[in-house]
Amino acid sequence: MDLPKKVKIVEVGPRDGLQNEKENVPAEVKIELVNRLSAAGFVNVEAAAFVSPKWVPQMATSREVMDGIARKPGVIYSALTPNMQGFEAALAAKADEVVIFGSASEAFSQRNINCSIAESIARFEPVAKAAKDNGVRLRGSISTAFGCPYQGDVPLDAVADVVARMRDLGCDEIDIADTIGVATPRHTQAVMETAIRAFRIDALSGHFHDTYGQALANIYASLELGISIFHSSVAGLGGCPYAKGATGNIATEDVLYMMNGLGIETGVDLDAVAEAGHYISQFLGRKSSSRAGNALLAKRNG
Template structure:
């Protein structure tokens, strides 16, 4: 018998991780309206943007304007990704509730994504984390390519644990383990998480699955059975990594919600509002979102 949690926290990353790889530029006012709609879905956490150099991710060049213009709710954590101290300055100026730092478990992906080796990344992130905490913000970490790298293939668990140890030692509150290119399978998730949970409390671990090969929900099920209750996802299955060739969208928030609620696991999310928000985004992107939920909704309309 599986031992499943009674409640799960779904962390919406669509406005950042979802939009960052979209070629269709979304107007600032539409991003603001979409995030405001997401705030009505029952989510308790929304990652709204990234304070990176606009030349790297033009889609998120309006980070400060978006962050300052959304209608915030007191029971929602509004977060942003920051690459360095300059990014942190922007996030603090925009009064983000939480900042997130990121790096990879594989050298080549880290070089492509951050333009630094793993060892050279630590001195950049350490002050960001500590200054963020000193400013009264919670700080989250992302480690990418945990289950496989587009350039190196398999990534050793030792590399994953070494990066994790460093980030936790700097003071992060939570670490999100990313299946950046969607190669993980349930057995692999079990093996990696078993080792991770020997070192770190399950309450401080989140999983960030991509659905490139259709295994994201199966991987979630394994993580649930091991006691994980924090999951990143993007509405409609939006997104992918600009530095991970072949990576398709994130695990879809709407599909994850459907599965969890059907299993009697509380999420706090409202299905009607999720679908309404996803339809708004489809209109602004000018394309259909790939989630199974949205495919089903479209078939209802066509029939």
């Protein structure tokens, strides 16, 4: 089939990217980053997480960030909400979308949250209902859909089961995530085809990590199936906690460069994103992980 003519890129750097940073990133830096990304043309920015600051100290400033950003009309500002307390905080902070999350791996679910997949999804029922009652968009994220650091392979029927559970909760969009970055293109297509049978293709997204350098190839493999929503992180922010020293999220600049080359519309200004990547990388005191971003800046500063 033909590749999609247009895709939505969900920018996850301010939340998924920064949450693993050891050094505290002040609220004003996060606000500036979100504002730069909104200005670059993203229609969906994952900006906050209303989680326990004990477990994720980097996200303790989420309310401050949500209160301080210059909201651009038409942009969805998302927040991660693991429970009702998180949902109430997200609602008070005027999040446009709340994100709930489950795992396709039983071992991962048990090791991380000490309960089964079925139990973990059931815990989100009140959050899902509250989102619907309050007219807030609901996104479901499925981790370890392509492989697990504890059990290895994840069966396709396990992925289908969690997609169906997320669908039945009323999710408007569902992310299929390669948390440890082990997928390759054919495997990606097998998992995505399974998800497509359980949920609307236009509301399924691919969230690929670049641990083994396969993320762009996996995005292309997903495009071939007609998937048209992808997650990425400016400057490649965010490591992979399960693979020491490994890269995490695919860099947004690299995804945009590929989409531009394919003639696929994103609505996002690559140069502005490269600048945003440079801004946050300078603050963190290290080089951006984006090859395209670094090449563009080097060319311009030639």
